[in-house]
Amino acid sequence: MKAAVLREANIPMEIEEVQISKPGPREVLVRPIAAGVCHSDLHFMDGSYPYMLPTILGHESAGVVEQVGSDVTYVKKGDHVITCLSAFCGHCNKCLTGHLSLCNSPEVSRKAEEAPRIAQGSDTIHQFLNLSSFAELMLIHEHALVKVREDMPMDRAALIGCSTTTGVGAVFHTAKVEPGSTVAVIGCGGVGLAAINGAALAGAARIIAVDMVDSKLELAKSVGATDIVNASSGNAVGEVIEMTQGGCDYTFEAIGLKATAEQSFQMLCPGGVATIIGMIPPGTMVELQGVDFLSEKKIQGSNMGSNRFRVDMPRFVDFYLDGKLHLDQMISKHIKLNEINEALTALKSGQEARHIIMFD
Amino acid sequence: MTLERVESEITGNVWKIEVKPGDKVEAEDVIMILESMKMEIPVEAPCAGTIKEILVSEEDAVDEDQVLATIES
Numbered sequence: 001m002k003a004a005v006l007r008e009a010n011i012p013m014e015i016e017e018v019q020i021s022k023p024g025p026r027e028v029l030v031r032p033i034a035a036g037v038c039h040s041d042l043h044f045m046d047g048s049y050p051y052m053l054p055t056i057l058g059h060e061s062a063g064v065v066e067q068v069g070s071d072v073t074y075v076k077k078g079d080h081v082i083t084c085l086s087a088f089c090g091h092c093n094k095c096l097t098g099h100l101s102l103c104n105s106p107e108v109s110r111k112a113e114e115a116p117r118i119a120q121g122s123d124t125i126h127q128f129l130n131l132s133s134f135a136e137l138m139l140i141h142e143h144a145l146v147k148v149r150e151d152m153p154m155d156r157a158a159l160i161g162c163s164t165t166t167g168v169g170a171v172f173h174t175a176k177v178e179p180g181s182t183v184a185v186i187g188c189g190g191v192g193l194a195a196i197n198g199a200a201l202a203g204a205a206r207i208i209a210v211d212m213v214d215s216k217l218e219l220a221k222s223v224g225a226t227d228i229v230n231a232s233s234g235n236a237v238g239e240v241i242e243m244t245q246g247g248c249d250y251t252f253e254a255i256g257l258k259a260t261a262e263q264s265f266q267m268l269c270p271g272g273v274a275t276i277i278g279m280i281p282p283g284t285m286v287e288l289q290g291v292d293f294l295s296e297k298k299i300q301g302s303n304m305g306s307n308r309f310r311v312d313m314p315r316f317v318d319f320y321l322d323g324k325l326h327l328d329q330m331i332s333k334h335i336k337l338n339e340i341n342e343a344l345t346a347l348k349s350g351q352e353a354r355h356i357i358m359f360d
Numbered sequence: 361m362t363l364e365r366v367e368s369e370i371t372g373n374v375w376k377i378e379v380k381p382g383d384k385v386e387a388e389d390v391i392m393i394l395e396s397m398k399m400e401i402p403v404e405a406p407c408a409g410t411i412k413e414i415l416v417s418e419e420d421a422v423d424e425d426q427v428l429a430t431i432e433s
Binding site: 049050051052055085086087102104106109112126127129130282283303 | 369370390397400418
Protein backbone atom coordinates (compact mmCIF):
# COMPACT_ATOMS: atom_id res chain seq x y z
CA MET A 1 0.00 0.00 0.00
CA LYS A 2 1.01 3.64 -0.42
CA ALA A 3 1.69 5.81 2.60
CA ALA A 4 3.27 9.18 3.44
CA VAL A 5 6.41 8.24 5.37
CA LEU A 6 8.14 10.67 7.74
CA ARG A 7 11.82 9.73 7.98
CA GLU A 8 13.26 12.89 9.51
CA ALA A 9 11.71 15.85 11.31
CA ASN A 10 11.19 18.89 9.10
CA ILE A 11 11.96 16.94 5.93
CA PRO A 12 8.96 16.58 3.58
CA MET A 13 7.29 13.19 3.63
CA GLU A 14 7.54 10.95 0.57
CA ILE A 15 4.81 8.68 -0.71
CA GLU A 16 6.32 5.20 -0.37
CA GLU A 17 5.24 1.60 -0.83
CA VAL A 18 4.98 -0.15 2.56
CA GLN A 19 3.54 -3.45 3.77
CA ILE A 20 0.76 -3.84 6.31
CA SER A 21 0.42 -6.99 8.44
CA LYS A 22 -2.62 -9.27 8.62
CA PRO A 23 -5.07 -8.62 11.48
CA GLY A 24 -4.19 -10.33 14.75
CA PRO A 25 -7.05 -11.76 16.87
CA ARG A 26 -8.18 -8.37 18.22
CA GLU A 27 -7.18 -6.19 15.26
CA VAL A 28 -9.18 -4.62 12.46
CA LEU A 29 -8.03 -3.65 8.98
CA VAL A 30 -9.65 -0.35 7.97
CA ARG A 31 -9.63 1.30 4.55
CA PRO A 32 -9.67 5.02 5.34
CA ILE A 33 -11.91 7.11 3.11
CA ALA A 34 -11.01 10.48 4.66
CA ALA A 35 -8.21 11.67 6.94
CA GLY A 36 -7.87 15.11 8.50
CA VAL A 37 -4.53 16.92 8.62
CA CYS A 38 -4.33 18.09 12.22
CA HIS A 39 -2.08 20.58 13.98
CA SER A 40 -0.94 17.74 16.25
CA ASP A 41 0.60 16.03 13.21
CA LEU A 42 2.63 19.19 12.74
CA HIS A 43 4.06 18.95 16.28
CA PHE A 44 5.58 15.58 15.35
CA MET A 45 6.50 16.63 11.81
CA ASP A 46 8.55 19.58 13.10
CA GLY A 47 10.10 17.58 15.96
CA SER A 48 8.69 19.66 18.82
CA TYR A 49 7.32 16.34 20.09
CA PRO A 50 9.76 13.39 19.76
CA TYR A 51 8.58 10.19 18.08
CA MET A 52 10.20 7.05 16.75
CA LEU A 53 11.02 7.36 13.06
CA PRO A 54 10.30 6.37 10.39
CA THR A 55 6.61 6.74 10.99
CA ILE A 56 3.38 7.45 9.12
CA LEU A 57 1.54 10.38 10.66
CA GLY A 58 -2.24 10.92 10.66
CA HIS A 59 -4.69 10.20 13.46
CA GLU A 60 -8.06 11.71 12.45
CA SER A 61 -9.86 9.42 10.05
CA ALA A 62 -12.99 7.63 9.01
CA GLY A 63 -13.29 4.62 6.77
CA VAL A 64 -14.71 1.18 6.08
CA VAL A 65 -13.82 -2.09 7.75
CA GLU A 66 -11.95 -4.32 5.32
CA GLN A 67 -11.10 -7.35 7.48
CA VAL A 68 -11.38 -8.35 11.14
CA GLY A 69 -9.29 -10.56 13.43
CA SER A 70 -10.53 -13.92 14.73
CA ASP A 71 -11.75 -12.58 18.11
CA VAL A 72 -13.39 -9.37 16.86
CA THR A 73 -17.18 -9.33 17.19
CA TYR A 74 -17.88 -5.58 17.47
CA VAL A 75 -17.47 -4.79 13.74
CA LYS A 76 -17.63 -6.69 10.44
CA LYS A 77 -16.44 -6.08 6.91
CA GLY A 78 -18.21 -3.10 5.37
CA ASP A 79 -19.04 -1.27 8.62
CA HIS A 80 -18.43 2.48 8.63
CA VAL A 81 -16.10 3.50 11.43
CA ILE A 82 -14.31 6.47 12.94
CA THR A 83 -10.88 5.75 14.38
CA CYS A 84 -9.58 7.24 17.63
CA LEU A 85 -6.14 7.41 19.19
CA SER A 86 -7.67 6.89 22.65
CA ALA A 87 -7.49 3.12 22.32
CA PHE A 88 -8.54 1.64 25.65
CA CYS A 89 -7.75 -1.73 27.23
CA GLY A 90 -11.05 -1.82 29.14
CA HIS A 91 -9.75 -3.29 32.39
CA CYS A 92 -7.07 -1.02 33.89
CA ASN A 93 -7.76 1.36 36.78
CA LYS A 94 -8.25 4.31 34.42
CA CYS A 95 -10.70 2.46 32.20
CA LEU A 96 -12.65 0.98 35.10
CA THR A 97 -13.05 4.39 36.74
CA GLY A 98 -14.40 5.95 33.56
CA HIS A 99 -11.24 7.68 32.35
CA LEU A 100 -10.76 5.69 29.17
CA SER A 101 -8.85 8.45 27.38
CA LEU A 102 -6.12 8.18 30.04
CA CYS A 103 -5.61 4.45 29.53
CA ASN A 104 -1.89 3.90 29.15
CA SER A 105 -1.97 0.13 28.71
CA PRO A 106 0.50 -1.12 26.10
CA GLU A 107 -1.76 -4.01 25.12
CA VAL A 108 -3.49 -2.04 22.35
CA SER A 109 -0.13 -2.03 20.55
CA ARG A 110 1.73 -5.09 19.31
CA LYS A 111 4.42 -6.38 21.68
CA ALA A 112 8.05 -5.58 20.93
CA GLU A 113 8.75 -9.20 19.96
CA GLU A 114 5.82 -9.41 17.51
CA ALA A 115 6.02 -8.48 13.83
CA PRO A 116 5.22 -4.78 13.42
CA ARG A 117 1.86 -3.72 12.05
CA ILE A 118 3.60 -1.72 9.31
CA ALA A 119 6.94 -2.51 7.67
CA GLN A 120 9.00 -1.85 4.60
CA GLY A 121 10.82 -5.08 3.81
CA SER A 122 12.58 -6.02 7.05
CA ASP A 123 12.45 -2.49 8.46
CA THR A 124 9.83 -1.43 11.01
CA ILE A 125 7.68 1.58 10.22
CA HIS A 126 6.53 2.86 13.61
CA GLN A 127 2.77 3.18 13.82
CA PHE A 128 1.76 6.68 14.89
CA LEU A 129 -0.46 6.74 17.99
CA ASN A 130 -1.61 3.21 17.13
CA LEU A 131 -3.26 4.58 13.98
CA SER A 132 -1.16 6.05 11.08
CA SER A 133 -3.95 7.29 8.84
CA PHE A 134 -1.89 8.93 6.07
CA ALA A 135 -1.95 5.53 4.37
CA GLU A 136 -4.26 3.52 2.14
CA LEU A 137 -4.91 0.98 4.92
CA MET A 138 -4.82 1.06 8.72
CA LEU A 139 -4.34 -1.94 11.00
CA ILE A 140 -5.62 -1.04 14.46
CA HIS A 141 -6.80 -2.54 17.74
CA GLU A 142 -10.55 -3.14 17.88
CA HIS A 143 -10.72 -0.65 20.77
CA ALA A 144 -9.39 2.15 18.53
CA LEU A 145 -12.56 2.52 16.47
CA VAL A 146 -16.30 3.12 16.75
CA LYS A 147 -19.11 2.16 14.39
CA VAL A 148 -21.13 5.06 12.96
CA ARG A 149 -24.25 5.64 10.86
CA GLU A 150 -23.74 5.08 7.14
CA ASP A 151 -25.53 8.33 6.22
CA MET A 152 -22.72 10.33 7.87
CA PRO A 153 -20.39 11.86 5.22
CA MET A 154 -16.91 10.42 5.67
CA ASP A 155 -15.02 13.71 5.49
CA ARG A 156 -17.12 15.16 8.32
CA ALA A 157 -16.86 11.90 10.24
CA ALA A 158 -13.06 12.11 10.06
CA LEU A 159 -13.15 15.44 11.92
CA ILE A 160 -15.00 13.75 14.77
CA GLY A 161 -12.01 11.38 15.06
CA CYS A 162 -9.90 14.07 16.72
CA SER A 163 -10.63 17.79 16.55
CA THR A 164 -14.35 17.63 17.33
CA THR A 165 -13.95 15.10 20.11
CA THR A 166 -11.02 17.06 21.58
CA GLY A 167 -12.73 20.46 21.52
CA VAL A 168 -16.30 19.51 22.34
CA GLY A 169 -15.11 16.92 24.85
CA ALA A 170 -12.96 19.48 26.68
CA VAL A 171 -16.11 21.55 27.17
CA PHE A 172 -18.51 18.72 28.04
CA HIS A 173 -16.29 16.31 29.96
CA THR A 174 -13.13 18.05 31.18
CA ALA A 175 -14.52 21.46 32.15
CA LYS A 176 -18.22 20.55 32.39
CA VAL A 177 -19.34 24.00 31.25
CA GLU A 178 -22.56 25.16 32.90
CA PRO A 179 -25.46 26.75 31.00
CA GLY A 180 -25.41 30.55 31.29
CA SER A 181 -21.67 30.76 31.96
CA THR A 182 -19.01 32.87 30.21
CA VAL A 183 -16.37 31.16 28.07
CA ALA A 184 -13.26 32.28 26.19
CA VAL A 185 -11.48 30.09 23.66
CA ILE A 186 -7.94 31.04 22.65
CA GLY A 187 -7.05 29.73 19.20
CA CYS A 188 -9.64 29.15 16.49
CA GLY A 189 -8.18 26.22 14.57
CA GLY A 190 -10.13 22.97 14.29
CA VAL A 191 -10.02 22.19 18.02
CA GLY A 192 -10.76 25.74 19.16
CA LEU A 193 -13.73 26.00 16.79
CA ALA A 194 -15.01 22.68 18.12
CA ALA A 195 -14.70 24.01 21.68
CA ILE A 196 -16.70 27.10 20.69
CA ASN A 197 -19.37 24.90 19.11
CA GLY A 198 -19.35 22.73 22.23
CA ALA A 199 -19.75 25.75 24.50
CA ALA A 200 -22.76 26.83 22.44
CA LEU A 201 -24.25 23.32 22.74
CA ALA A 202 -23.63 23.41 26.50
CA GLY A 203 -25.62 26.63 26.76
CA ALA A 204 -22.86 29.13 27.57
CA ALA A 205 -24.31 32.63 27.54
CA ARG A 206 -21.24 34.37 26.23
CA ILE A 207 -18.52 32.75 24.12
CA ILE A 208 -15.50 34.88 23.28
CA ALA A 209 -13.25 33.68 20.45
CA VAL A 210 -9.63 34.87 20.56
CA ASP A 211 -7.30 34.58 17.55
CA MET A 212 -4.99 36.72 15.45
CA VAL A 213 -6.55 35.86 12.07
CA ASP A 214 -9.75 37.69 11.12
CA SER A 215 -11.00 34.91 8.82
CA LYS A 216 -10.80 32.42 11.71
CA LEU A 217 -12.68 34.81 13.98
CA GLU A 218 -15.42 34.99 11.34
CA LEU A 219 -15.52 31.17 11.29
CA ALA A 220 -15.77 31.25 15.08
CA LYS A 221 -18.90 33.41 14.85
CA SER A 222 -20.46 30.91 12.43
CA VAL A 223 -20.09 28.07 14.98
CA GLY A 224 -21.35 29.92 18.03
CA ALA A 225 -18.98 32.67 19.23
CA THR A 226 -20.92 35.65 20.55
CA ASP A 227 -17.88 37.94 20.69
CA ILE A 228 -14.46 38.05 19.07
CA VAL A 229 -11.07 39.45 20.10
CA ASN A 230 -8.24 39.87 17.63
CA ALA A 231 -5.20 39.21 19.83
CA SER A 232 -2.82 40.98 17.48
CA SER A 233 -3.74 44.15 19.37
CA GLY A 234 -1.54 42.74 22.16
CA ASN A 235 -4.05 43.06 25.00
CA ALA A 236 -6.34 40.06 24.65
CA VAL A 237 -6.41 39.46 28.41
CA GLY A 238 -7.43 43.04 29.17
CA GLU A 239 -10.09 43.03 26.46
CA VAL A 240 -11.65 39.76 27.69
CA ILE A 241 -11.66 40.95 31.31
CA GLU A 242 -13.27 44.23 30.29
CA MET A 243 -15.90 42.52 28.10
CA THR A 244 -16.89 40.17 30.91
CA GLN A 245 -16.52 42.72 33.70
CA GLY A 246 -14.02 40.63 35.62
CA GLY A 247 -13.11 37.50 33.67
CA CYS A 248 -14.60 34.24 32.40
CA ASP A 249 -15.99 31.23 34.20
CA TYR A 250 -14.20 28.94 31.75
CA THR A 251 -11.30 29.46 29.37
CA PHE A 252 -9.84 27.03 26.85
CA GLU A 253 -6.36 27.21 25.34
CA ALA A 254 -6.29 25.47 21.97
CA ILE A 255 -2.87 26.40 20.61
CA GLY A 256 -0.18 24.82 22.82
CA LEU A 257 1.94 27.82 23.82
CA LYS A 258 3.28 28.94 27.19
CA ALA A 259 2.08 32.52 26.64
CA THR A 260 -1.49 31.59 25.70
CA ALA A 261 -1.69 29.01 28.50
CA GLU A 262 -0.77 31.74 30.96
CA GLN A 263 -3.26 34.12 29.34
CA SER A 264 -6.03 31.54 29.68
CA PHE A 265 -5.45 31.59 33.46
CA GLN A 266 -5.26 35.39 33.56
CA MET A 267 -8.63 35.67 31.79
CA LEU A 268 -10.50 33.83 34.58
CA CYS A 269 -12.88 35.35 37.08
CA PRO A 270 -12.56 34.19 40.71
CA GLY A 271 -13.45 30.48 40.83
CA GLY A 272 -12.93 30.10 37.09
CA VAL A 273 -11.34 27.11 35.36
CA ALA A 274 -8.72 27.24 32.61
CA THR A 275 -8.44 24.11 30.47
CA ILE A 276 -5.30 23.56 28.41
CA ILE A 277 -6.08 21.57 25.29
CA GLY A 278 -3.10 22.57 23.13
CA MET A 279 0.05 20.43 23.11
CA ILE A 280 2.71 22.44 24.92
CA PRO A 281 6.14 21.09 23.92
CA PRO A 282 8.06 18.96 26.48
CA GLY A 283 10.40 21.05 28.63
CA THR A 284 8.24 24.17 28.48
CA MET A 285 7.31 25.59 31.90
CA VAL A 286 4.06 27.50 32.48
CA GLU A 287 4.19 30.33 35.06
CA LEU A 288 1.23 31.57 37.09
CA GLN A 289 0.74 34.19 39.78
CA GLY A 290 0.50 32.16 42.99
CA VAL A 291 -1.76 34.72 44.63
CA ASP A 292 -4.48 33.91 42.07
CA PHE A 293 -5.07 30.58 43.78
CA LEU A 294 -6.51 32.53 46.74
CA SER A 295 -9.46 33.37 44.49
CA GLU A 296 -9.91 29.68 43.66
CA LYS A 297 -8.82 29.97 40.04
CA LYS A 298 -8.00 26.55 38.60
CA ILE A 299 -6.00 25.23 35.68
CA GLN A 300 -6.19 21.72 34.21
CA GLY A 301 -5.17 19.68 31.19
CA SER A 302 -7.45 17.95 28.73
CA ASN A 303 -6.35 14.99 26.61
CA MET A 304 -8.58 14.17 23.63
CA GLY A 305 -11.50 15.83 25.37
CA SER A 306 -11.51 13.32 28.26
CA ASN A 307 -13.47 11.19 25.81
CA ARG A 308 -15.44 7.98 26.03
CA PHE A 309 -15.37 7.88 22.25
CA ARG A 310 -17.55 4.81 21.73
CA VAL A 311 -20.35 6.81 23.39
CA ASP A 312 -19.35 10.32 22.34
CA MET A 313 -18.67 9.95 18.63
CA PRO A 314 -22.05 8.49 17.60
CA ARG A 315 -23.67 11.35 19.57
CA PHE A 316 -21.53 13.89 17.69
CA VAL A 317 -22.58 12.27 14.41
CA ASP A 318 -26.22 12.74 15.43
CA PHE A 319 -25.50 16.35 16.43
CA TYR A 320 -24.05 17.01 12.97
CA LEU A 321 -26.92 15.37 11.12
CA ASP A 322 -29.38 17.29 13.32
CA GLY A 323 -27.65 20.58 12.40
CA LYS A 324 -26.29 21.24 15.89
CA LEU A 325 -22.61 20.54 15.24
CA HIS A 326 -21.13 22.70 12.50
CA LEU A 327 -18.52 20.70 10.66
CA ASP A 328 -18.97 21.89 7.06
CA GLN A 329 -17.08 25.15 7.53
CA MET A 330 -14.21 23.38 9.35
CA ILE A 331 -12.99 21.91 6.07
CA SER A 332 -11.05 24.40 3.97
CA LYS A 333 -9.93 21.98 1.24
CA HIS A 334 -10.09 18.35 0.09
CA ILE A 335 -6.74 17.02 -1.09
CA LYS A 336 -5.01 13.82 -2.22
CA LEU A 337 -2.43 11.94 -0.14
CA ASN A 338 0.43 13.25 -2.29
CA GLU A 339 -0.47 16.84 -1.30
CA ILE A 340 0.19 16.17 2.41
CA ASN A 341 3.32 18.35 2.67
CA GLU A 342 1.53 21.36 1.18
CA ALA A 343 -1.34 20.81 3.63
CA LEU A 344 1.01 20.84 6.62
CA THR A 345 2.71 23.99 5.32
CA ALA A 346 -0.69 25.67 5.01
CA LEU A 347 -1.57 24.55 8.53
CA LYS A 348 1.68 26.02 9.85
CA SER A 349 0.80 29.39 8.32
CA GLY A 350 -2.25 29.49 10.61
CA GLN A 351 -4.42 30.90 7.84
CA GLU A 352 -6.64 27.91 7.11
CA ALA A 353 -8.94 25.63 9.10
CA ARG A 354 -8.37 22.08 7.93
CA HIS A 355 -7.41 20.04 4.88
CA ILE A 356 -8.94 16.61 4.46
CA ILE A 357 -7.22 13.86 2.50
CA MET A 358 -9.70 11.90 0.41
CA PHE A 359 -8.59 8.42 -0.61
CA ASP A 360 -9.71 6.93 -3.95
CA MET B 361 36.36 8.09 31.57
CA THR B 362 33.04 9.39 32.91
CA LEU B 363 29.73 7.72 33.66
CA GLU B 364 26.76 9.41 31.94
CA ARG B 365 23.21 8.81 33.19
CA VAL B 366 20.44 8.28 30.67
CA GLU B 367 17.23 9.64 32.18
CA SER B 368 13.57 9.48 31.16
CA GLU B 369 12.00 12.81 30.26
CA ILE B 370 8.51 11.41 30.75
CA THR B 371 6.37 9.00 32.74
CA GLY B 372 5.51 5.90 30.74
CA ASN B 373 6.33 2.24 30.08
CA VAL B 374 9.42 0.66 28.56
CA TRP B 375 8.27 -0.83 25.26
CA LYS B 376 11.53 -2.00 23.72
CA ILE B 377 15.20 -1.97 24.74
CA GLU B 378 17.49 -1.66 21.74
CA VAL B 379 20.94 -2.17 23.37
CA LYS B 380 22.64 -4.35 25.99
CA PRO B 381 25.56 -3.81 28.40
CA GLY B 382 28.83 -3.68 26.51
CA ASP B 383 27.32 -2.29 23.28
CA LYS B 384 29.07 0.73 21.80
CA VAL B 385 26.78 3.65 20.97
CA GLU B 386 27.10 7.00 19.27
CA ALA B 387 25.45 10.17 20.56
CA GLU B 388 21.73 10.22 19.62
CA ASP B 389 21.57 6.45 19.02
CA VAL B 390 18.25 5.06 20.27
CA ILE B 391 18.82 3.13 23.51
CA MET B 392 15.22 2.25 24.23
CA ILE B 393 11.66 3.16 23.23
CA LEU B 394 9.17 4.34 25.85
CA GLU B 395 5.41 4.35 25.40
CA SER B 396 3.47 7.17 27.01
CA MET B 397 -0.08 8.29 26.23
CA LYS B 398 -0.01 6.24 22.99
CA MET B 399 3.26 7.84 21.84
CA GLU B 400 6.40 5.84 21.01
CA ILE B 401 9.14 8.05 22.41
CA PRO B 402 12.82 7.37 21.71
CA VAL B 403 15.39 7.59 24.51
CA GLU B 404 18.65 8.61 22.87
CA ALA B 405 22.24 8.29 24.06
CA PRO B 406 23.39 11.69 25.37
CA CYS B 407 26.98 10.90 24.30
CA ALA B 408 29.11 8.31 22.54
CA GLY B 409 30.45 5.47 24.69
CA THR B 410 29.79 1.96 25.95
CA ILE B 411 26.57 0.89 27.66
CA LYS B 412 27.53 0.12 31.27
CA GLU B 413 24.15 -0.83 32.75
CA ILE B 414 20.52 -1.11 31.69
CA LEU B 415 18.49 -0.40 34.83
CA VAL B 416 14.98 -1.25 33.56
CA SER B 417 13.26 -4.10 31.74
CA GLU B 418 10.73 -4.13 28.93
CA GLU B 419 7.16 -3.43 30.20
CA ASP B 420 8.50 -1.66 33.35
CA ALA B 421 6.73 1.56 34.33
CA VAL B 422 9.17 4.49 34.57
CA ASP B 423 8.90 7.98 36.04
CA GLU B 424 10.09 11.34 34.81
CA ASP B 425 13.83 11.82 35.59
CA GLN B 426 14.30 8.10 36.41
CA VAL B 427 17.75 6.80 35.42
CA LEU B 428 17.23 4.15 32.73
CA ALA B 429 20.81 3.28 31.81
CA THR B 430 24.41 4.42 32.20
CA ILE B 431 27.06 4.97 29.55
CA GLU B 432 30.83 4.98 30.01
CA SER B 433 32.17 7.71 27.79
